[in-house]
Amino acid sequence: xxxxxxxxxxxxxxxxxxxxxxxxxxxxxxxxxxxxxxxxxxxxxxxxxxxxxxxxxxxxxxxxxxxxxxxxxxxxxxxxxxxxxxxxxxxxxxxxxxxxxxxxxxxxxxxxxxxxxxxxxxxxxxxxxxxxxxxxxxxxxxxxxxxxxxxxxxxxxxxxxxxxxxxxxxxxxxxxxxxxxxxxxxxxxxxxxxxxxxxxxxxxxxxxxxxxxxxxxxxxxxxxxxxxxxxxxxxxxxxxxxxxxxxxxxxxxxxxxxxxxxxxxxxxxxxxxxxxxxxxxxxxxxxxxxxxxxxxxxxxxxxxxxxxxxxxxxxxxxxxxxxxxxxxxxxxxxxxxxxxxxxxxxxxxxxxxxx
Amino acid sequence: xxxxxxxxxxxxxxxxxxxxxxxxxxxxxxxxxxxxxxxxxxxxxxxxxxxxxxxxxxxxxxxxxxxxxxxxxxxxxxxxxxxxxxxxxxxxxxxxxxxxxxxxxxxxxxxxxxxxxxxxxxxxxxxxxxxxxxxxxxxxxxxxxxxxxxxxxxxxxxxxxxxxxxxxxxxxxxxxxxxxxxxxxxxxxxxxxxxxxxxxxxxxxxxxxxxxxxxxxxxxxxxxxxxxxxxxxxxxxxxxxxxxxxxxxxxxxxxxxxxxxxxxxxxxxxxxxxxxxxxxxxxxxxxxxxxxxxxxxxxxxxxxxxxxxxxxxxxxxxxxxxxxxxxxxxxxxxxxxxxxxxxxxxxxxxxxxxxxxxxxxxx
Numbered sequence: 188x189x190x191x192x193x194x195x196x197x198x199x200x201x202x203x204x205x206x207x208x209x210x211x212x213x214x215x216x217x218x219x220x221x222x223x224x225x226x227x228x229x230x231x232x233x234x235x236x237x238x239x240x241x242x243x244x245x246x247x248x249x250x251x252x253x254x255x256x257x258x259x260x261x262x263x264x265x266x267x268x269x270x271x272x273x274x275x276x277x278x279x280x281x282x283x284x285x286x287x288x289x290x291x292x293x294x295x296x297x298x299x300x301x302x303x304x305x306x307x308x309x310x311x312x313x314x315x316x317x318x319x320x321x322x323x324x325x326x327x328x329x330x331x332x333x334x335x336x337x338x339x340x341x342x343x344x345x346x347x348x349x350x351x352x353x354x355x356x357x358x359x360x361x362x363x364x365x366x367x368x369x370x371x372x373x374x375x376x377x378x379x380x381x382x383x384x385x386x387x388x389x390x391x392x393x394x395x396x397x398x399x400x401x402x403x404x405x406x407x408x409x410x411x412x413x414x415x416x417x418x419x420x421x422x423x424x425x426x427x428x429x430x431x432x433x434x435x436x437x438x439x440x441x442x443x444x445x446x447x448x449x450x451x452x453x454x455x456x457x458x459x460x461x462x463x464x465x466x467x468x469x470x471x472x473x474x475x476x477x478x479x480x481x482x483x484x485x486x487x488x489x490x491x492x493x494x495x496x497x498x499x500x501x502x503x504x505x506x507x508x509x510x511x512x513x514x515x516x517x518x519x520x521x522x523x524x525x526x527x528x529x530x531x532x533x534x535x536x537x538x539x540x541x542x
Numbered sequence: 543x544x545x546x547x548x549x550x551x552x553x554x555x556x557x558x559x560x561x562x563x564x565x566x567x568x569x570x571x572x573x574x575x576x577x578x579x580x581x582x583x584x585x586x587x588x589x590x591x592x593x594x595x596x597x598x599x600x601x602x603x604x605x606x607x608x609x610x611x612x613x614x615x616x617x618x619x620x621x622x623x624x625x626x627x628x629x630x631x632x633x634x635x636x637x638x639x640x641x642x643x644x645x646x647x648x649x650x651x652x653x654x655x656x657x658x659x660x661x662x663x664x665x666x667x668x669x670x671x672x673x674x675x676x677x678x679x680x681x682x683x684x685x686x687x688x689x690x691x692x693x694x695x696x697x698x699x700x701x702x703x704x705x706x707x708x709x710x711x712x713x714x715x716x717x718x719x720x721x722x723x724x725x726x727x728x729x730x731x732x733x734x735x736x737x738x739x740x741x742x743x744x745x746x747x748x749x750x751x752x753x754x755x756x757x758x759x760x761x762x763x764x765x766x767x768x769x770x771x772x773x774x775x776x777x778x779x780x781x782x783x784x785x786x787x788x789x790x791x792x793x794x795x796x797x798x799x800x801x802x803x804x805x806x807x808x809x810x811x812x813x814x815x816x817x818x819x820x821x822x823x824x825x826x827x828x829x830x831x832x833x834x835x836x837x838x839x840x841x842x843x844x845x846x847x848x849x850x851x852x853x854x855x856x857x858x859x860x861x862x863x864x865x866x867x868x869x870x871x872x873x874x875x876x877x878x879x880x881x882x883x884x885x886x887x888x889x890x891x892x893x894x895x896x897x898x899x900x901x902x903x904x905x
Binding site for chain 2: 211212213214215221222395451460461464467517519522523524525526527528529531537
């Protein structure tokens with residue numbers, strides 16, 4: 188069977204990847220940066236091509252019986268499975284909720300699938316399940332279907348979770364990178380980079396002491412209040428893997444607009460900034476799990492910002508930049524001392540530096 | 543967080559830029575030694591704020607970039623061996639050897655670990671007595687004390703399964719090599735603050751006198767760099783060539799004496815090949831004979847590995863300050879962070895990576 192398959196592949200499919208150095212998949216191919224983009228554009232898109240996939244948004248949007256829906260899926264393979272401020276279970280539930288929320292949808296139903304490594308303690312599994320229950324209740328969604336597989340010891344890493352979700356998109360809500368216009372203000376709902384640093388602080392062999400907690404949380408409630416303030420929210424993105432820089436680059440690229448942000452306006456806690464300095468990380472590339480970037484028409488930006496600040500997940504919201512007509516497809520940043528630089532897409536994971 | 547926000551203040555930066563503009567009457571070419579400084583300059587757009595007649599040349603002070611290809615190949619050979627746990631600082635993992643990098647070795651099943659410190663590697667060795675644990679000891683004088691400490695502790699505790707692949711390089715011989723090379727146009731230096739934290743700056747005084755160049759020991763934040771430049775330009779304009787310490791909140795003349803003593807106990811100077819530059823006499827550290835059991839090159843018998851550099855890559859010219867990254871025909875085309883031809887495109891401190899990430903080719 189295996190032989191037959193590989194023969195078929197060899198004769199019917201020539202790999203279009205120009206990255207001939209990579210005969211095997213590297214971790215960076217899943218890192219959300221340039222190598223992930225290469226996989227999507229060179230392997231996945233040409234194979235699965237369709238109108239719902241092509242916008243490459245956080246979820247697909249479609250209409251059934253006059254009602255618009257959003258549908259999204261994500262898998263969670265985080266190590267360690269417990270970290271300051273959350274668990275793999277919180278992430279799995281909130282991650283898909285947030286992907287749906289980024290389509291402007293109100294999440295309704297989730298599915299979940301567990302791949303569990305033989306030997307995981309029942310206690311740990313129970314903790315994960317409980318955290319999923321709490322997260323689902325908090326966001327008012329139901330886990331309506333699921334699946335469980337157990338793999339041999341050593342063939343997994345404790346537990347992998349997939350969730351998929353479906354939500355309805357209210358009338359008048361239209362989230363699409365193509366709606367982005369020059370002059371749109373870019374709003375973020377709070378301090379960046381805490382999730383990535385919190386997870387890093389407990390990763391085996393790389394531990395350091397910190398009070399930083401993951402920002403993991405459901406954004407659907409916040410999004411609902413934002414839309415109650417204005418329907419002129421053109422696109423939203425949750426800057427998870429690859430951080431704020433990668434999310435902004437994705438939007439600049441798919442909307443073919445220029446984006447400029449101001450370093451001094453980007454909210455970041457002193458603790459996270461300090462940890463990033465020590466590790467040699469740029470916080471713009473560090474993952475978030477409870478943050479969103481919203482592109483809002485300039486007339487409504489202040490109104491949306493004020494509404495966000497009233498919500499518990501948006502108290503430190505800020506306008507961090509805007510869409511410009513210059514340099515389409517590119518993100519630039521005014522540095523804290525007044526210089527300018529390009530904020531590029533990250534290639535591969537950030538690695539702790541020497542000195 | 544003291545010393546981060548204060549040293550990134552835009553009002554202070556504007557004041558310093560104005561002072562520099564007042565002071566400058568002639569064109570000057572200044573080299574910042576350390577790759578960390580290069581990144582600050584490009585990341586904060588400092589070069590764009592300076593008067594046009596100040597040229598900044600990016601120096602060879604990126605330990606990742608100057609590690610010779612043959613040592614990377616030795617690292618890859620050791621990391622591929624069964625029963626070896628190969629430990630390294632993160633940014634060495636993507637540096638291309640002749641054929642592969644450490645990340646590829648890891649993807650192929652090699653046991654490659656990122657650590658923050660050689661002491662972490664030592665602990666891994668203690669926890670895995672049936673494995674050979676190797677630490678990739680790359681760096682300038684800054685990282686030498688920690689590596690010396692790891693080897694010293696291993697010997698004291700009779701830990702047999704730990705060894706060091708040493709590729710230490712030293713700043714002062716590199717400055718001398720640059721100053722004595724033909725066609726150099728560098729008139730002043732910003733010395734690397736962190737290196738001087740360990741070593742002090744006594745050894746720079748004879749260099750400044752011999753070659754009549756001002757040297758300013760400089761920190762890494764934007765305000766540090768601007769202050770360092772102002773001090774250097776001030777000396778150039780008035781014809782002085784002293785060693786001045788801008789980074790006095792951290793650096794003392796004599797450096798960190800206990801750290802230096804430990805370095806000299808474990809290491810001795812040796813000739814070292816610099817990637818893209820070539821051999822510089824007495825520009826590196828090797829383990830002293832009494833610590834030879836901890837030398838990974840000998841333990842794994844990889845001394846014979848030699849390697850040839852990519853012909854396209856002009857890393858040598860860039861590291862010596864003769865060319866800028868965007869002068870390279872491969873820059874951003876054949877050579878990108880995903881596909882680096884040379885180490886300056888890989889490291890978080892490499893000049894090419896700085897230019898690429900912060901868009902100096904695009905702006």
